[in-house]
Amino acid sequence: MNTLWNNIFRSSTEEESLAGFLAKVPVFNELEKRDLSYLETLIHVRNYTAQETVFEQSDPGSGMYIIRTGHVVIFTRDSHELEEELAILGPGDFFGETTLASPAPRTVSARTTEGTELLGLFRSDLLATATKHPDIASRILFGLTKMISERLQTATLEIRGLQRKLTEQEH
Amino acid sequence: MNLNKAHFLLFYLTMTAAIASGLAIFSSASNITILFRSAVSGLFVPLLLALVTSFLLDPLVSSLEKRRIPRVRAIFIMFFIVTALLVFTGSWLIPYGQNMWNSLLTDFPRYNTQLIAYLREAQVSWQARLPFLEHYDLTGTVRTAAEQTLSFVLVETPKSALKLGSLMILLPIFTFFFLRDGTTIMRGIVALAPNRYFEMAHDLSFLVNRQMAHFIRGRIIEAIIIGSVVTAGLSVTDIRYAPLLGIFAGITNLIPYIGPLMGMIPGILIAAVDLGIGAQFWWIVILYILIAQVILDNFILIPVLISRVANLHPLLVILAIVMGGKLYGVIGMIIGVPIVSAFKIAFIEVRHYRRAFSLPDTSGDRRS
Structure with missing residues (x-):
């Protein structure tokens, strides 16, 4: 098959569409196919240029971002304004999900490294969904809770390990 | 020399063109605003x-x-x-x-x-x-x-x-x-909104919208309840035009402070003229002031339906009514106050939002 035909077919495949992309994000694991098309109307697609700030530490946080294309660097600043890089996230990764359920200031900063397409899902949209389509909202929230509790468990285990190490060092 | 002349000519022509187009833009702009105003007037x-x-x-x-x-x-x-x-x-x-x-x-x-x-x-x-x-x-x-x-x-x-x-x-x-x-x-x-402010704009639009919907719904329901209570209370007496007076009281109730007073004048006047100053007259006065305004509106409806947030200073209410009346007549007087309340709600939501997030400095925290 020559490349011309190849391209035409590829652009219409499901993986390339927004819904198909969202289906692969862990938070939306629980959603059915029909819910995904509704989720498409809920998501905000934003385009960022390279080195553009997505949010700064202590900004009011109100939702999560999913990376569709490009890369985002997550970092914190110490008291001397020095940046400490925590992670570089790529396509399919997401960040800021902890503020989706409860409002809180951002604990980290996020900045793009190249031209990036981000999908934003915000608390207010989720609240509006909860009154109109409680079933969809509960499935999204369930996926979110599952992921956050998994993360909490690993964090707990890690803390326990560190505590053990600390007590061993003290003895 | 020749070149200079050519330059001068060119400069002259450019300036003329600039001035002419400036004038054209100016006159068409004022024409456009006039056209725009007459187009949207109704x-x-x-x-x-x-x-x-x-x-x-x-x-x-x-x-x-x-x-x-x-x-x-x-x-x-x-x-x-x-x-x-x-x-x-x-x-x-x-x-x-x-x-x-x-x-x-x-x-x-x-x-x-x-x-x-x-x-x-x-x-x-x-x-x-x-x-x-x-x-x-x-x-x-x-x-x-x-x-x-x-x-x-x-x-x-x-x-x-x-x-x-x-x-x-x-x-x-x-x-x-x-x-x-x-x-x-x-x-x-x-x-x-630009990327940097998008999240905040989105959040604020949601909050303001929610407050506004709450406020408008509350106001309308309040007016309907007051109107029907006044109608019912007046129907008990021999007064004529009870439904019209009730509707009038309900509509004027949309204007805070001054509206209820305006709403009760015709009712009390008609009662005084038709029924004379007697038991029924005093019942109507009590109905308007004590039952509809003090008990129902102040103690029950306003606390339940309308958040304290939207309370306007009396001075602002008077200004809104006067300015609304100047702009759009009687309708302007009625909608002037809700519009000012809308601005106040937006303003307060923005302030509240900023305060809610000015939490203690989190720069010491780290997330891995």
């Missing part, structure tokens, strides 16, 4: 009413949507129900209301003369006490004002019926699209 009220109606109907449409009915179908069902209700109550009320309105218009001069008689009595008594007010003719002022009002009503009724006709067409169409595409329109507007 649209402000229908748009605003459509916005209010869509805020009122939105929870009902959403509750239908929750039962898995598609939104457009839910809106049509809602429209059908509302139209059926309007036709039903209209066919029952309009002949009744028409009769009442006509007899009120013939009765109006009688009430007016009586009011003037009361005022003259009062004027004589205070002029005896305060002689320097001798030349101030309150009675005359009120008489001309009342006559003007009557002729205004007589002239404007057919005109407003015409306006009502165009409103009946425009209002459902606007409301339909506000209900169907309201969220999409808001999203489109918010999406214009």
Whole structure:
């Protein structure tokens, strides 16, 4: 098959569409196919240029971002304004999900490294969904809770390990 | 030398062109604003009413949507129900209301003369006490004002019926699209915000919208309840025009502080003229002031329906009424206050939002 035909077919495949992309994000694991098309109307697609700030530490946080294309660097600043890089996230990764359920200031900063397409899902949209389509909202929230509790468990285990190490060092 | 001349000519031509195009742009701009103003002049009220109606109907449409009915179908069902209700109550009320309105218009001069008689009595008594007010003719002022009002009503009724006709067409169409595409329109507007401020703009638009819907719904429901309570309370007595007085009290109740006072004047006047000062008169006074305003409105409705947030300073209320009246007449006086409240709600939400997030510094925290 020559490349011309190849391209035409590829652009219409499901993986390339927004819904198909969202289906692969862990938070939306629980959603059915029909819910995904509704989720498409809920998501905000934003385009960022390279080195553009997505949010700064202590900004009011109100939702999560999913990376569709490009890369985002997550970092914190110490008291001397020095940046400490925590992670570089790529396509399919997401960040800021902890503020989706409860409002809180951002604990980290996020900045793009190249031209990036981000999908934003915000608390207010989720609240509006909860009154109109409680079933969809509960499935999204369930996926979110599952992921956050998994993360909490690993964090707990890690803390326990560190505590053990600390007590061993003290003895 | 030649070159210089050419340059000069070029400069001259450029300047002429610039000035000419500047003038053209200026005149067309002022023309355009005039055109724009005359084009939108009749649209402000229908748009605003459509916005209010869509805020009122939105929870009902959403509750239908929750039962898995598609939104457009839910809106049509809602429209059908509302139209059926309007036709039903209209066919029952309009002949009744028409009769009442006509007899009120013939009765109006009688009430007016009586009011003037009361005022003259009062004027004589205070002029005896305060002689320097001798030349101030309150009675005359009120008489001309009342006559003007009557002729205004007589002239404007057919005109407003015409306006009502165009409103009946425009209002459902606007409301339909506000209900169907309201969220999409808001999203489109918010999406214009730059990336850095998008999240905040989106959050604020949601909060302000929610407060606004709450406020408008509360106000309208409050007016309906006050109107029906006054109507019911007046129906107990022998007073005529109880429904009209109730509707008037409900509508004026939309204006804080001054509205309720305006709403009770005609009722108390008619009671004084027709029923004389007796038990029924005092019942009507108590109904207006104590039952409708103090107990129902201040103690029950306002705390339940309307958040304290939207309370306006009396000075702002007066300014809003005067400015609204200057801009859009009687309708402006009624909608001026809600518009100022809307601005206040937006302002307070922004401040509240900023305060909610100015939490202790989190720069010490780390997330891995």
